Amino acid sequence: MKQFKTYSQSQSTVEHKWILVDAGDAPIGRLSTFIAQRLTGKYKSTYTPSIDDGDFVVVINANNAVVTGNKAEDKKYYSYSGYPSGLKTTTFTQEKTKDATKLVEHSVKGMLPKNKLQAERMKRLRVFATDEHTHGPQQPQKVEVK
Numbered sequence: 001m002k003q004f005k006t007y008s009q010s011q012s013t014v015e016h017k018w019i020l021v022d023a024g025d026a027p028i029g030r031l032s033t034f035i036a037q038r039l040t041g042k043y044k045s046t047y048t049p050s051i052d053d054g055d056f057v058v059v060i061n062a063n064n065a066v067v068t069g070n071k072a073e074d075k076k077y078y079s080y081s082g083y084p085s086g087l088k089t090t091t092f093t094q095e096k097t098k099d100a101t102k103l104v105e106h107s108v109k110g111m112l113p114k115n116k117l118q119a120e121r122m123k124r125l126r127v128f129a130t131d132e133h134t135h136g137p138q139q140p141q142k143v144e145v146k
Helices: 028-040 092-098 100-111 118-123
Strands: 018-022 056-060 076-080 087-091 125-127
Touching: 018 028, 028 056, 028 100, 028 118, 087 092, 092 100, 100 118, 100 125, 118 125
Parallel strands: 018 056, 056 125
Antiparallel strands: 076 087
């Protein structure tokens, strides 16, 4: 009987690709799950949970990010200072007018695994408010969000 070996990727064999995602193409939740999958590398056949083998993701048009239903007014973001009566609440539209890039980053961070690799994966996420980005020399490949 033939013995099969389990493939385990090492850090030296990791190749990070650059991909480009348009935030105006899909709702922010669907966009975030797609980005989180690319950052973790789970779509690859060489996926190893303890190795950070995901891709660099460049997100453009964060100002065009949308949500479905009534989430634009019902979705709340909380900030607590630690002091009594220090809780601040803002809606999706208020946060979007203030800084739309933080909405995408916050959503993606919530969908990544909570482990030691999360900070490294978030460093590979680059979010831009408009369609202009500074990563032209890396030649990111445009990927459609389904």
